[in-house]
Amino acid sequence: MAVRDLRSEAAPAATRMPGWRRTRRRIGMLYALPTAIYVAVFFVVPLLLVVRMSAGNWTLLGGDRGLNFPKNFTAIGSNTLFWPAVAFTIEYTVIVTILLIGLGLGLALLVQESGRWSGFLRTSFLLPAAIGLATASLLFWGFYSPTIGPISPPLEKLGLIHEPIQFLGTSLSALLSTVFLIVWKYAGFYMLILLVGLQAIPSEVYEAAAIDGATRWQTLRRVTLPLLRPSLALALILCITGSLLAFDQFYILTKGAPDNTTVTVVQLIYREAFQRQNLGTAAALSIVVLAVLLVINAVQFRGLRSADSA
Numbered sequence: 001m002a003v004r005d006l007r008s009e010a011a012p013a014a015t016r017m018p019g020w021r022r023t024r025r026r027i028g029m030l031y032a033l034p035t036a037i038y039v040a041v042f043f044v045v046p047l048l049l050v051v052r053m054s055a056g057n058w059t060l061l062g063g064d065r066g067l068n069f070p071k072n073f074t075a076i077g078s079n080t081l082f083w084p085a086v087a088f089t090i091e092y093t094v095i096v097t098i099l100l101i102g103l104g105l106g107l108a109l110l111v112q113e114s115g116r117w118s119g120f121l122r123t124s125f126l127l128p129a130a131i132g133l134a135t136a137s138l139l140f141w142g143f144y145s146p147t148i149g150p151i152s153p154p155l156e157k158l159g160l161i162h163e164p165i166q167f168l169g170t171s172l173s174a175l176l177s178t179v180f181l182i183v184w185k186y187a188g189f190y191m192l193i194l195l196v197g198l199q200a201i202p203s204e205v206y207e208a209a210a211i212d213g214a215t216r217w218q219t220l221r222r223v224t225l226p227l228l229r230p231s232l233a234l235a236l237i238l239c240i241t242g243s244l245l246a247f248d249q250f251y252i253l254t255k256g257a258p259d260n261t262t263v264t265v266v267q268l269i270y271r272e273a274f275q276r277q278n279l280g281t282a283a284a285l286s287i288v289v290l291a292v293l294l295v296i297n298a299v300q301f302r303g304l305r306s307a308d309s310a
Contacts, residue, residue, distance in 0.1 A: 197231025
């Protein structure tokens, strides 16, 4: 008799479960609705518009003048600034990525252990990341200025130099000066990402390595770096993506000078859209950049998954 009572009580509960699941699903969809609307309005719709513009003869003031696909894409290779901009962007990305990941890892290892000065050092390293990139670029533009900067005038008065130092005068000096700005600003940010990964590594692993007689270099190479792979992959993806999309720092510091040798791909898109007023070509360039970023990120994610499964 008791068994029959339990079954009769469980039956209505089982019949109520599908309805409860549907209610929870609807509640979840309701919570996700604002985000879905935001993504649709500010990402999906603009992306579809860019795709449409890339296939048409769009001008900044004249609007759509009809389809001309694939003329905008075939005209990219004939642009005299395209391949120099690609080469310069890749060069800048390689240098910045190596310096930021290397310096970020070094700073993270430096402040990994809690000590008297660790909190102060972490805050000091991370503080430049709180400054906006445009603001930091303007600050460094004044710092590099041969007239109002704090370097050249005092040295000239002391007689150590006879003319102002041109930090942005050549393509190499402009590149290195911009790289210095980016490393100063973002090294603490990547230190934070890698520091979180370092603190997630169990201390027992280091104790076992010490018992086995591993040196610091062996511990770093065989214990720390393999276990830090997810954080390194995240930092690498963010660094490469951000470097390939570099615009603010070069637009404020150099504007492509000297002789268009510091023009990045995103600067080229800006020139096509707002200086040459050719939105169709600018949209086509944007589609190409998006496709390249998707391929790069997909390769990185695949490499991360294969490394984790190995």
